[in-house]
Amino acid sequence: MSQGLTTADGMPLKQALAAAEARAKRRxxxxxxxxxxxxxxxxxxxxxxxxxxxxYNPSFSQSAPNLSVWFENNPAGTEPDEAAFEALVxxxxxxxxxxxxxxxxxxxxxxxxxxxxxxxxxxxxADKLEPPYKEAMLEAxxxxxxxxxxxxxxxxxxxxxxxxxxxxxxxxxxxxxKIVSVDENRAVYxxxxxxxxxxxxxxxxxxxxxxxxxxxxxxxxxxxxxNLLMIFVLLPFWTSLLVRTTSWxxxxxxxxxxxxxxxxxxxxxxxxxxxxxxxxxxxxxxMTHILLPFTVLPLYSVMRPINPSYVRAARSLGATSWTAFRxxxxxxxxxxxxxxxxxxxxxxxxxxxTPALVGxxxxxxxxxxxxxxxxxxxxxxxxxxxxxxxxxxVLVLYWLYDRLVGIDNLKLG
Amino acid sequence: xxxxxHASTLERIWHYVYLVICGLIFLFLIAPILIVIPLSxxxxxxxxxxxxxxxxxxxxxxxxxxxxxxxxxxxxxxxPRDSSWWSDVWNNAAWVNAAKNSVIIGFFATILAAALGTxxxxxxxxxxxxxxxxxxxxxxxxxxxxxxxxxxxxxFFYSKTGLAGSYVGIILAHATLGxxxxxxxxxxxxxxxxxxxxxxxASLGANPSTTFRKITLPLILPGVxxxxxxxxxxxxxxxxxxxxxxxxxxxxxPRQMWNGIREQISPAILAVATILVIISVLLLATMxxxxxxxxxxxxxxxx
Numbered sequence: 001m002s003q004g005l006t007t008a009d010g011m012p013l014k015q016a017l018a019a020a021e022a023r024a025k026r027r028x029x030x031x032x033x034x035x036x037x038x039x040x041x042x043x044x045x046x047x048x049x050x051x052x053x054x055x056y057n058p059s060f061s062q063s064a065p066n067l068s069v070w071f072e073n074n075p076a077g078t079e080p081d082e083a084a085f086e087a088l089v090x091x092x093x094x095x096x097x098x099x100x101x102x103x104x105x106x107x108x109x110x111x112x113x114x115x116x117x118x119x120x121x122x123x124x125x126a127d128k129l130e131p132p133y134k135e136a137m138l139e140a141x142x143x144x145x146x147x148x149x150x151x152x153x154x155x156x157x158x159x160x161x162x163x164x165x166x167x168x169x170x171x172x173x174x175x176x177x178k179i180v181s182v183d184e185n186r187a188v189y190x191x192x193x194x195x196x197x198x199x200x201x202x203x204x205x206x207x208x209x210x211x212x213x214x215x216x217x218x219x220x221x222x223x224x225x226x227n228l229l230m231i232f233v234l235l236p237f238w239t240s241l242l243v244r245t246t247s248w249x250x251x252x253x254x255x256x257x258x259x260x261x262x263x264x265x266x267x268x269x270x271x272x273x274x275x276x277x278x279x280x281x282x283x284x285x286x287m288t289h290i291l292l293p294f295t296v297l298p299l300y301s302v303m304r305p306i307n308p309s310y311v312r313a314a315r316s317l318g319a320t321s322w323t324a325f326r327x328x329x330x331x332x333x334x335x336x337x338x339x340x341x342x343x344x345x346x347x348x349x350x351x352x353x354t355p356a357l358v359g360x361x362x363x364x365x366x367x368x369x370x371x372x373x374x375x376x377x378x379x380x381x382x383x384x385x386x387x388x389x390x391x392x393x394v395l396v397l398y399w400l401y402d403r404l405v406g407i408d409n410l411k412l413g
Numbered sequence: 414x415x416x417x418x419h420a421s422t423l424e425r426i427w428h429y430v431y432l433v434i435c436g437l438i439f440l441f442l443i444a445p446i447l448i449v450i451p452l453s454x455x456x457x458x459x460x461x462x463x464x465x466x467x468x469x470x471x472x473x474x475x476x477x478x479x480x481x482x483x484x485x486x487x488x489x490x491x492x493p494r495d496s497s498w499w500s501d502v503w504n505n506a507a508w509v510n511a512a513k514n515s516v517i518i519g520f521f522a523t524i525l526a527a528a529l530g531t532x533x534x535x536x537x538x539x540x541x542x543x544x545x546x547x548x549x550x551x552x553x554x555x556x557x558x559x560x561x562x563x564x565x566x567x568x569f570f571y572s573k574t575g576l577a578g579s580y581v582g583i584i585l586a587h588a589t590l591g592x593x594x595x596x597x598x599x600x601x602x603x604x605x606x607x608x609x610x611x612x613x614x615a616s617l618g619a620n621p622s623t624t625f626r627k628i629t630l631p632l633i634l635p636g637v638x639x640x641x642x643x644x645x646x647x648x649x650x651x652x653x654x655x656x657x658x659x660x661x662x663x664x665x666x667p668r669q670m671w672n673g674i675r676e677q678i679s680p681a682i683l684a685v686a687t688i689l690v691i692i693s694v695l696l697l698a699t700m701x702x703x704x705x706x707x708x709x710x711x712x713x714x715x716x
Contacts, residue, residue: 021541024539024541025541025542025543027536027539028536028537028539028541028542028543029536029542029543030536031532031533031535031536031539032532032533032536032537032542032548033536034529034532034533035529035530035532035533035552035592036533036548036551036552038529038588038589038592039551039552039554039555039589039592040551042567042585042586042588042589043554043555043563043566043589044551045570046563046566046567046569046570046571047558047562047563047566048566049566049569049570049573050562050565050566050569050570053569210438210441213431213434213435213438214435214438214439217431217432217435229439231697232439232442232443233442234697234700235442235443235446235693235694235697236442236443236445236446238646238693238696238697238700239446239689239690239693240646240649240650240667240686240689240693241650242650242652242667242670242671242674242686243446243449243670243686243689243690244445244446245674246449246670246674246678246682246683246686247445247446247448247449247686248445249460249674249678250448250449250452250460250461250683251444251445251448253460255459255460255461256460256461257448257452257460257461257462260461260462289441289442289445292442293442321424321427346557347557349559350558350559350560350561350562351559352559352560352561352653353560353652353653353671357671357674357675367559367560367561370561370562370565371561374565374568374657380569383565384565387561387562387565387566390559390562391558391559391562394557394558394559395558398550398554398557399550402546402550407549407550407553408549408600410553410597
């Protein structure tokens with residue numbers, strides 16, 4: 001057969017195989033397609049849109065076209081001249097017409113507090129202002145000569161900006177447009193990122209310290225006992241997050257069960273009741289409890305198949321039980337430790353509900369600040385920038401998790 | 414882990430210390446969940462055991478907080494408890510309405526997540542699936558991305574598309590959050606799936622849809638159901654997205670609890686918590702039954 005193998009209908013075998021493989025590929029992909037589209041539409045697209053908002057905010061630039069032109073033609077640090085004030089007055093008149101002075105002022109207010117009221121009050125008089133505009137404006141309110149305000153307006157005059165990221169990193173621009181760090185009592189974000197990382201690391205440590213012994217016990221007990229004890233790990237895992245958080249409030253508050261027991265047993269005096277909730281301690285305790293199953297489950301699944309004869313061999317060769325544990329057993333559990341710790345850390349970094357309910361003021365994490373900017377201060381672009389930074393960090397960790405552990409190996413009970 | 418005969422005294426002591434430590438950690442895990450149950454029967458509005466409760470005096474216990482779950486929000490809570498009182502409960506009681514909303518949202522979100530997730534898991538576990546790893550990472554990501562980011566994104570997205578304040582919006586969001594669980598459980602079931610069964614079915618003349626209905630689906634059903642349960646629990650316990658995108662009057666159980674904890678925490682919350690703990694015990698039992706059934710179906714040893 002010199003022309004090679006063919007199928008019954010005369011097609012070369014190689015080609016037929018390739019066609020069949022392509023068909024199988026397509027078939028597999030068609031099964032995944034609906035969900036992929038669904039996730040792209042309801043999850044990826046909304047987050048993408050949010051990320052766009054962190055660099056794009058047209059609320060000032062839209063209603064101040066004249067000023068935007070002036071800022072473009074004059075470099076940062078230029079003293080605002082008569083032309084600049086004329087542009088400002090024209091824009092204020094336009095804002096008054098469109099009733100957009102509040103929105104535009106709010107945008108400038110993010111960088112220069114007091115700007116919102118300045119815009120609304122001056123816009124009210126904008127129609128009556130006569131040239132020379134500079135003097136008229138300064139007469140209306142001498143705040144208008146403040147270089148900080150002009151720098152803030154310059155920053156807001158282009159719709160696309162990285163200023164929200166600067167703000168999220170405790171940086172700002174001075175009068176000449178140079179990037180500088182903001183003064184110490186306004187710098188909150190870096191500190192909060194630091195606290196989030198620190199608390200997450202601490203919680204990861206405590207879950208490992210608490211999770212390792214019980215995972216080991218579960219893995220070495222006969223299955224019928226360990227399946228029973230597993231309920232202690234799985235029941236918290238299945239119980240509502242809000243229920244678990246409520247329970248901790250009940251247990252730890254100053255008139256709560258733990259304090260009552262301690263007072264009754266004389267460990268602390270009636271007046272010395274410990275404050276364990278609505279502060280950092282509360283966040284740490286409650287989050288450790290909530291995230292503990294995420295450490296125990298991967299540890300257990302790694303420890304269960306470990307062959308006990310290795311440790312026995314080490315003992316028979318003269319190792320003490322501590323050495324046998326340290327040199328033989330522990331290294332075999334590293335994959336479980338890594339998987340559990342990484343997962344807990346990823347979940348802890350983005351935690352919101354528990355810190356919001358039991359964290360008080362010093363137990364808040366970065367997620368809580370994002371919620372604050374979304375719901376209270378309404379600085380949505382800053383919230384989006386903070387969220388983007390958090391998301392970036394989480395995605396790096398997620399990528400690491402996928403590389404080291406593999407998402408296929410994620411275990412749920 | 415029995416202690417060997419040759420263990421030294423120090424090892425014996427350490428062994429018992431170790432068991433005590435483990436006992437304490439198990440206590441740490443379970444105590445917070447069990448403590449709410451007796452406290453929810455407190456006759457006083459306190460969060461600790463009263464003297465009467467500790468001495469098992471029946472007057473120290475009451476069902477008043479459970480009663481409050483029914484009466485809170487009613488038009489006429491003091492009316493005689495006949496059929497019109499119960500219809501008042503059904504229509505007006507705040508917690509009952511929240512429960513209805515939670516169940517409706519959870520039900521549809523679960524159906525959506527289970528259907529789409531199972532289909533995708535079938536595709537993902539085929540060896541010829543292209544870009545398997547990357548697609549899997551995208552599909553699991555709703556579980557990993559911090560919930561506040563998802564909620565923020567949805568808030569902007571829904572306010573533009575008009576889905577804000579609608580049931581459809583919440584159901585779509587909750588389905589998204591539940592999908593990773595379905596994918597994980599169903600792909601785990603498919604790992605042990607014997608593909609010669611489907612080939613045998615095909616060779617006996619069944620078309621792909623018959624094979625799926627008669628062979629594949631019954632075998633992976635335990636995985637689908639447990640994934641669905643995970644998705645339902647996720648939706649039933651989800652509060653942040655609801656806070657961000659739901660309308661003011663769209664209360665769900667977790668949202669109502671959230672408000673209760675933030676504003677004025679009352680033992681009525683503990684009554685809800687007790688009911689939720691009982692539900693999770695039932696779910697856990699169901700999961701265990703499903704797991705055993707799945708192992709039996711796939712011919713694995715029970716364990």
